[in-house]
Amino acid sequence: MKDKIFKGLLFAAALAILLLTAGVIYVLVKQSLDVFHEYGVFGFIFNAEWDPRPETEEYGAWSFIIGTLFTAFFALLLCIPFSLPVALFNGEYFKGYKISSFVSSVVDLLAGIPSIVYGLWGFYTLRPIVIQLGVNAQGFGIFLASIVLAVMIIPYASSLSAEFLSMIPDTVKEGAYSLGATRAETIRHVSLPMASSGIVAAYILALGRALGETMAVTMLIGNTTNVPTSLRDTGNTMASVIANQFGEADGLKLSALIGIGLLLFLITAVINLIAKFIMKKLSVR
Amino acid sequence: MGVTLSGAGATFPYPFYSIVFRDYMRKNPGVRVNYGAIGSGGGIRSLRDKSVDFAASDAFLNEKETASMGAEVVHIPTCMGGVVLSYTLSGVDSLRLTGELIADIFMGKITRWNDPRLAAENPNVRFPDLEITPVYRSDGSGTTFVFSEYLNKVSPEWNREMGTGKALKWKAGLAAKGNPGVASIVQLTEGAIGYVGSEYALTLQMPSALLKNKAGNYVKATLETISAAAETDLSDDMKLTLTDMPHPHAYPISMLTWLLVYEDQTYCGHSRQEAEVLVDLLNYIIGPDGQKLAAQVNYVPLPLRAVQKTQRIINRIHFAGEKLSTAPDPEIAIVNVLSETETVGDHEKTVLHEKSLVDER
Numbered sequence: 001m002k003d004k005i006f007k008g009l010l011f012a013a014a015l016a017i018l019l020l021t022a023g024v025i026y027v028l029v030k031q032s033l034d035v036f037h038e039y040g041v042f043g044f045i046f047n048a049e050w051d052p053r054p055e056t057e058e059y060g061a062w063s064f065i066i067g068t069l070f071t072a073f074f075a076l077l078l079c080i081p082f083s084l085p086v087a088l089f090n091g092e093y094f095k096g097y098k099i100s101s102f103v104s105s106v107v108d109l110l111a112g113i114p115s116i117v118y119g120l121w122g123f124y125t126l127r128p129i130v131i132q133l134g135v136n137a138q139g140f141g142i143f144l145a146s147i148v149l150a151v152m153i154i155p156y157a158s159s160l161s162a163e164f165l166s167m168i169p170d171t172v173k174e175g176a177y178s179l180g181a182t183r184a185e186t187i188r189h190v191s192l193p194m195a196s197s198g199i200v201a202a203y204i205l206a207l208g209r210a211l212g213e214t215m216a217v218t219m220l221i222g223n224t225t226n227v228p229t230s231l232r233d234t235g236n237t238m239a240s241v242i243a244n245q246f247g248e249a250d251g252l253k254l255s256a257l258i259g260i261g262l263l264l265f266l267i268t269a270v271i272n273l274i275a276k277f278i279m280k281k282l283s284v285r
Numbered sequence: 286m287g288v289t290l291s292g293a294g295a296t297f298p299y300p301f302y303s304i305v306f307r308d309y310m311r312k313n314p315g316v317r318v319n320y321g322a323i324g325s326g327g328g329i330r331s332l333r334d335k336s337v338d339f340a341a342s343d344a345f346l347n348e349k350e351t352a353s354m355g356a357e358v359v360h361i362p363t364c365m366g367g368v369v370l371s372y373t374l375s376g377v378d379s380l381r382l383t384g385e386l387i388a389d390i391f392m393g394k395i396t397r398w399n400d401p402r403l404a405a406e407n408p409n410v411r412f413p414d415l416e417i418t419p420v421y422r423s424d425g426s427g428t429t430f431v432f433s434e435y436l437n438k439v440s441p442e443w444n445r446e447m448g449t450g451k452a453l454k455w456k457a458g459l460a461a462k463g464n465p466g467v468a469s470i471v472q473l474t475e476g477a478i479g480y481v482g483s484e485y486a487l488t489l490q491m492p493s494a495l496l497k498n499k500a501g502n503y504v505k506a507t508l509e510t511i512s513a514a515a516e517t518d519l520s521d522d523m524k525l526t527l528t529d530m531p532h533p534h535a536y537p538i539s540m541l542t543w544l545l546v547y548e549d550q551t552y553c554g555h556s557r558q559e560a561e562v563l564v565d566l567l568n569y570i571i572g573p574d575g576q577k578l579a580a581q582v583n584y585v586p587l588p589l590r591a592v593q594k595t596q597r598i599i600n601r602i603h604f605a606g607e608k609l610s611t612a613p614d615p616e617i618a619i620v621n622v623l624s625e626t627e628t629v630g631d632h633e634k635t636v637l638h639e640k641s642l643v644d645e646r
Contacts, residue, residue, distance in 0.1 A: 050454070052425070052451075053448050053452070053453060056454075137415075138470075222460065223460035244462050249425060250327070
């Protein structure tokens with residue numbers, strides 16, 4: 001009897017989550033219908049024009065999509081040289097040592113810092129450095145936002161990668177050593193190839209994080225409506241334009257912002273599905 | 286007893302309304318006034334749906350909106366404000382700007398501080414060879430509306446390329462959310478200039494530019510100069526913009542902010558008692574106590590003539606044809622405001638008010 005109640009509760013909880021997700025999708029689709037109706041799906045996605053003035057009103061998501069992908073991929077690129085060594089440190093070289101669990105808890109701590117704190121750190125500490133570097137006159141823009149994003153996603157990329165590296169059976173690595181391979185050679189030719197799909201999946205999940213990050217990016221990217229073409233440019237991401245403009249928006253503009261929310265939802269969902277798919281392939285192997 | 290009024294609308298006057306409503310509730314136990322700073326658009330929609338008793342807006346209703354309201358709506362100005370151009374430029378303590386220069390800076394046509402046109406307006410200032418970073422609002426805002434409305438009046442190019450609106454299509458600079466966002470970027474960026482609500486800039490004592498007004502004088506934004514913008518022929522309905530006004534001391538980017546209520550308070554579910562409390566609240570806001578609170582939080586009190594006109598508008602509000610206003614005779618209200626402004630301790634403003642009183646008589 002107790003078991004049955006427990007089972008029922010679990011079932012209800014699972015169902016509630018499904019309903020909640022369905023509800024979110026339903027509202028996003030319903031509220032964005034206006035804008036897709038007005039411009040067509042592709043007309044909305046590939047239009048870089050965003051003009052909120054009532055007389056010449058026109059909304060397109062392209063500049064924000066590019067801003068999002070630009071910052072997220074550049075952040076991913078920046079985070080690799082930091083997260084991969086940390087993953088090797090924890091998952092390979094010092095696997096099982098005290099120092100490894102210390103380093104990995106510190107890295108995990110990075111994931112627990114609220115995004116507004118990263119934003120403040122970028123605003124007050126990193127921005128003057130970026131100005132000193134001569135990236136642009138005010139420091140704000142794609143470059144600054146990407147650096148902060150990179151730091152934010154390091155824990156996601158490194159802890160999962162370390163997990164996959166540590167799953168490689170010792171026997172395989174011992175085989176490599178017995179053939180005279182050095183530690184570096186073993187990592188390059190045995191560990192990394194074997195864990196590669198897991199590591200790729202870890203980075204894709206980290207990318208998904210970077211795509212949706214809002215607060216820190218809004219504080220640092222400059223919030224201008226344009227298609228960014230270089231690291232010096234300012235811009236806007238899909239999440240930051242929603243955060244900035246949702247408050248006073250109504251009518252078609254509101255619908256356009258919700259449409260951008262729907263597109264962001266779809267992009268992150270696809271990215272997560274790809275990561276899941278790669279991990280599943282790995283576990284079968 | 287037990288009357289609850291609710292209103293919704295603009296964010297600009299929210300700090301003033303929150304203290305004036307709190308003060309009113311303290312003096313009238315049993316009355317609750319709720320205000321949601323959801324934006325003017327939302328406030329007007331809520332009033333139209335009759336889900337609130339009053340809406341707040343930094344812009345008066347246009348013809349289309351007026352027609353959509355279904356019945357006569359009156360505009361009650363509650364206080365004034367202005368838009369200040371704040372900047373950070375080391376070694377430059379005083380900056381003079383004209384409307385054309387502001388327009389060209391924010392359109393990206395003047396890009397460096399040592400531009401000869403800036404130097405021509407500021408002969409005593411040595412400008413550095415530095416990029417200008419204009420900073421504007423990323424969110425829709427009444428501040429942006431008034432700022433662009435002013436530039437529309439003074440710059441034909443702005444009129445052609447930018448227009449007026451709560452949000453614009455900007456060509457240069459950076460954006461940040463809210464007055465605090467703009468202010469913090471301006472304060473921390475050498476060479477930045479941004480526009481900020483006067484109530485915010487005055488409270489933080491941010492360095493701000495002197496603007497050349499219509500009379501040709503360079504004026505700083507203060508409670509007095511903004512108030513001077515309303516020293517003009519006021520229309521009876523008080524639906525007016527106060528940018529680029531002719532008074533010699535008028536700050537050129539000044540504005541009114543309004544509460545909107547239905548003239549006939551007989552609508553579904555609305556009791557006569559609620560209507561009476563609403564009118565009493567409006568009288569309180571434009572009365573000496575309310576206006577004194579405005580000055581305390583750096584909003585600009587309405588000048589006397591404006592209070593007088595507003596009093597007449599409030600007197601028009603009725604419940605099925607019956608008068609509601611319990612307000613004293615406008616003349617008495619004026620004397621009260623006068624004595625109160627003196628207690629604020631601002632000599633210049635009192636002089637200004639006395640002068641206008643003389644004109645009125």
